[in-house]
Amino acid sequence: MMILLFLAQTIRIAIPYLLAASGGALAERAGIVSLSLEGFMLGGAFGAVIGAHYSESAWIGVVSGVAAGLFLASIHAVCTLRFKADQVVTGVAINLFTVGITRFLLQLAFDSSSNSPRVAGFGDENVGGALALASNPLVWVGLAAMPVLAFVIYRTTFGLRVRAVGEHPMAAASLGVPVDRVRWAAVLGSGALAALGGAYLSLDQHQFTDSMTAGRGFIALAAVIFGRWDPKRAGIACLLFAAAETLQIRLQAAQLIPSQFVAMIPYVLTIVAVAGVVGRSRPPAALGRAAE
Amino acid sequence: MSLSASRRAALEEAILPPLVALAIVLVVGDVLILATGEAPSDVWAALVSGTWGNWYGIGQVLYKATTLACAGLAVAVSLRAGLFNIGAEGQLAAGGFGAAIVGLALPAGTPGIIAIALCTLAAIVGGGAVGAVPGVLRARFGAHEVIVTIMVNFIVLALLNYIVAAKLHVPETLHTPSMNAGTVPRLADAIPAFHGSAANWTILLVGAAIAAVAWYLFRTRAGFELRAVGLQPEAAEYGGVKVPRVWLRALVLSGAIAGLGGVNFVMGYKGYYEDGFAGGAGFLGIAVALVGRNHPLGVVVAALFFATLSQGGLAINAMVPRQVVEVLQGIVILAVAASVPEVRRLVRQAVSARGVAASSAAAAPSAPAGGSRG
Numbered sequence: 001m002m003i004l005l006f007l008a009q010t011i012r013i014a015i016p017y018l019l020a021a022s023g024g025a026l027a028e029r030a031g032i033v034s035l036s037l038e039g040f041m042l043g044g045a046f047g048a049v050i051g052a053h054y055s056e057s058a059w060i061g062v063v064s065g066v067a068a069g070l071f072l073a074s075i076h077a078v079c080t081l082r083f084k085a086d087q088v089v090t091g092v093a094i095n096l097f098t099v100g101i102t103r104f105l106l107q108l109a110f111d112s113s114s115n116s117p118r119v120a121g122f123g124d125e126n127v128g129g130a131l132a133l134a135s136n137p138l139v140w141v142g143l144a145a146m147p148v149l150a151f152v153i154y155r156t157t158f159g160l161r162v163r164a165v166g167e168h169p170m171a172a173a174s175l176g177v178p179v180d181r182v183r184w185a186a187v188l189g190s191g192a193l194a195a196l197g198g199a200y201l202s203l204d205q206h207q208f209t210d211s212m213t214a215g216r217g218f219i220a221l222a223a224v225i226f227g228r229w230d231p232k233r234a235g236i237a238c239l240l241f242a243a244a245e246t247l248q249i250r251l252q253a254a255q256l257i258p259s260q261f262v263a264m265i266p267y268v269l270t271i272v273a274v275a276g277v278v279g280r281s282r283p284p285a286a287l288g289r290a291a292e
Numbered sequence: 293m294s295l296s297a298s299r300r301a302a303l304e305e306a307i308l309p310p311l312v313a314l315a316i317v318l319v320v321g322d323v324l325i326l327a328t329g330e331a332p333s334d335v336w337a338a339l340v341s342g343t344w345g346n347w348y349g350i351g352q353v354l355y356k357a358t359t360l361a362c363a364g365l366a367v368a369v370s371l372r373a374g375l376f377n378i379g380a381e382g383q384l385a386a387g388g389f390g391a392a393i394v395g396l397a398l399p400a401g402t403p404g405i406i407a408i409a410l411c412t413l414a415a416i417v418g419g420g421a422v423g424a425v426p427g428v429l430r431a432r433f434g435a436h437e438v439i440v441t442i443m444v445n446f447i448v449l450a451l452l453n454y455i456v457a458a459k460l461h462v463p464e465t466l467h468t469p470s471m472n473a474g475t476v477p478r479l480a481d482a483i484p485a486f487h488g489s490a491a492n493w494t495i496l497l498v499g500a501a502i503a504a505v506a507w508y509l510f511r512t513r514a515g516f517e518l519r520a521v522g523l524q525p526e527a528a529e530y531g532g533v534k535v536p537r538v539w540l541r542a543l544v545l546s547g548a549i550a551g552l553g554g555v556n557f558v559m560g561y562k563g564y565y566e567d568g569f570a571g572g573a574g575f576l577g578i579a580v581a582l583v584g585r586n587h588p589l590g591v592v593v594a595a596l597f598f599a600t601l602s603q604g605g606l607a608i609n610a611m612v613p614r615q616v617v618e619v620l621q622g623i624v625i626l627a628v629a630a631s632v633p634e635v636r637r638l639v640r641q642a643v644s645a646r647g648v649a650a651s652s653a654a655a656a657p658s659a660p661a662g663g664s665r666g
Contacts (some may be wrong), residue, residue: 267446274440
């Protein structure tokens, strides 16, 4: 029973990571730096609450959350693909912009600087634990995201093109691959997936709170890098990071390890991975570079 | 003549993107303000009069610009070396923490000048030490500094949060006890007009540091090497520059400059370290460097601009939610980032068109004379 509870809690924490990291893996494999996952998630969380609030339907919430993610992702794509803006700068700017616009709209829509009113969510609220988890469709989407992404990236024409434009856009272009269009699709896909992760968060808590993603987009990015840009490994990294958090929550009463040190685990592991101490983590060759 | 033409092109490349951004910001700002039901002209007027219209506002802008200039210069120095330090937030916090710890450790009677020097040094060392992590990993293992600086940011902030929350806070708060020595007086002590604003004399320390960095970048051999590595690492390597060593030096220097920014809040304003005092200034440093074109002088101007926006948010808060300025800051960055490559392309096109026109005009009357290019 303890193990089941532990597993359920790990999955509950891992879902937003899995969704955002699958978006991050998709964009990064196409050569686009994914610093904006945090912003996409926050936008998705806010969009979902707005949709759910005005329609009183969680499903409409999901749709409007994804729409918010797509909106932010298209700003990213216009800047980096149409105008060749620096991808790192654009990512940071999207994050700042999203924090600002969600606070502004929170103030405008609900006259609050901290949180939205309670909104609809998924599942029967009277059942708790693993059952509530299973009744949330976004959980299943989250669990399926990485395997589906692995299939798309390694087994489909689109995936081949994504990998080609991420490794060698010039060569891909000379073979007739529409580089910018593939990258557009990858950025939009990452926006939608990360926004789903954000929508899961806010619908799970039945409200939006200011800056509620709290760095989860960066943990997802860490998982992508720690997972060496491979969907399956990135998925395992998400579960690992979530398990560490669950362990920390469970052990909180015992005060064995300060929570701040557990919070560092993903970042430390990622640094160790990119420093190549145990097997070098190598990014896609054209990551961050604009196609000419 | 060709020199002045290239100067003019460089100037256009530097000035045009911020102007484009300003135009976009005014339009987006108008839309957001209209959405709240206020008149845009009233809000803009309040923003200007609440910042540059009175001494308190000016003092606040100067205070905020001091931290932002450090963060911006830190990012600019790294970019000059071809590296992107996006860890200024953590470095700024570490610098402030270093200054506060030394100020706590010193006995109360320490002469001001010695205490200030030691605390400032601690800020520089604190930031530099955090910058050394990505520096070493880049120089030694080739680890990408963007990834490492993001991750180190979170690690440093979590570590400082742990130290302050678990070991060193004044009960019921998240700040350390007040420093015994090393605090710097406010500007208002000498110039009463600034009364109430946080502006303080650390602005002189930071100004001197900016001048020193400008001198280092443009007047010393090491600075030349740093810029050479940023422009063309392979060529610099071929020219005898030890590139990894320059990377390490650049990231340590970058971290140290960001760390210096911590003195403004810790030594000049509060007299203690408070968890989260950086409050995003490190990330805005990226915007400051971008708008300031990685030039120390440009960084100062850009820092004043972003400081005006954030102070302006407070000035208009009674009319529209102050978060408007956070949105606008994001828009400025996006607009400048997106227009820099476009403007560069257009300016170069115009320059070559001018060049062709000039040379054909010069060549036409005296067709046989060869060598129109000099």
